[in-house]
Amino acid sequence: MSFHGRRVPVKLDLCRRRDGGLAGHWERSPLILRVSTFDPTRLRPSDFIDIPRSANLFLEVFGHQPNTSRALPWAKVSFRHADSSYTRRDTRFRGFLYYHVPLLSRPLSGGLRFRCTPAPAPASFAHGQDLLCPTGLPWTIPFPNLVRFGGRPIMQSLLRDNLASLVDVLASRKSFHERAHPDRPVVHAVGQPWFLDLHVPAMIFVPGPNKLLRCHIYPAVARYGALVVCFEHTANPDHPHELALRVLDRRSSNVSFHPTYAHLPPPVRGSLLAHPLRTFPRPWTWNYDTPQKAEMAAGLFCLVNGPGVDVRPSDRIRVSLEHTMHYSVPSPRDFAWYEGEEGEPSP
Structure with a gap:
């Protein structure tokens, strides 16, 4: 994971999440890092992340927008609500971001997770453990929220590595009617906590x-x-x-x-x-x-x-x-929106 000298200030509104974590009113200069993939089988040593818990993380994902030569913009990820001891600012996270789809589930069940590893090498991925929330459940950004909040950088990376399909991306936008619900869990199976x-x-x-x-x-x-x-x-x-x-x-x-x-x-x-x-x-x-x-x-x-x-x-x-x-199968207008021919997908 390569560091960039540029740092961008950000300010969020203070609130306490329902799951016990904190978000907001933290004036920080986020770290800007570069990742090559979210596929755990294609990770590189440069994808290793070592950051303090309190940092805002801006990711620069390799790739380009469709039909343009313009580089992808930043995608912001925050880990503050992931640590059960979130009052301690000296906590550091060391590991890899990766995309996870549960076994025997539909593609819309996937999400971005963080695997804490004992060493800064992709070979240590299998020996690590997923980062947990204060609830005791894995820290996850659900796939629909990746589409809405991560924007094109993360979306393009998932499509490029065949971790998701364009139909799944457009279906996620239509499911939420342009409004994501970050506090609502995605439950894919009986027995899932x-x-x-x-x-x-x-x-x-x-x-x-x-x-x-x-x-x-x-x-x-x-x-x-x-x-x-x-x-x-x-x-x-x-x-x-x-x-x-x-x-x-x-x-x-x-x-x-x-x-x-x-x-x-x-x-x-x-x-x-x-x-x-x-x-x-x-x-x-x-x-x-x-x-x-x-x-x-x-x-x-x-x-x-x-x-x-x-x-x-x-x-x-x-x-x-x-x-x-x-009824929400993507229409030709939705595909046209993705290609940049129209401003918004169909309602």
Whole structure:
């Protein structure tokens, strides 16, 4: 990783992220570094990063914009919220940025991660560990946020190295309608841990064939409190597709419920998340075979069945599911936007 002498000042607004990290009001001169790839199989010794946690990092990615000779602009990456001991400014990160796609998942499930390695050599990549957030989950910039916030530098690098397709890039833009949701987790499989903040309505995105499907999961039931949860099958013989939420860990020492939900039992590790509208103990469950919004049903269908192309929904909901999952296929105008022939993609 080569350093450049030029340093650019930046100022952000102070706020505390829901996952416990900090962002903002840090006047810094960001480091400007150069990377050659995000493919872990093509890393070079020059791609090694050794920076303080508090630094803003500007990446210069090798490549050029399509149909032009103009070099790619900077892409900014910040690690401040990644360190659980974020109050310590002497922490340093040493390792490689790389693009990760979970096994048995769709391309829209991918994201940028940071692998901490014991040595500044690509051969040490396999012996390293991924950087973690305060939640205990891997620090990740989801693929849709890379498209929106990383802009053309990161997007072009992923396309050049065949880590993503142009259809995936355009689908990500259309899924968010030009507005990214950095606090909303992308959940691609049953059993995947994800962060649940109990004081805001819980919404996740499930990768579908051609878009990210929005699923509203749980209401805001508490003044404060956070959990790490995962979906799991309920093993209900009458509803084979039924899902519940298992509490894997509590990220808050206690949970303060709103008066409306004071009847809910305190969530403990290993328990199922309770139904918020029932006065007697009962798990909160989801089933894509029950009547609900088409996008929610499509998301649950993709979550249960994964990326298997041979799986089809029941006839009762097939039409609405297929319409929701496939209506955002990129149009010729979207491809024209990418080539620079038009200003914006189609809505």
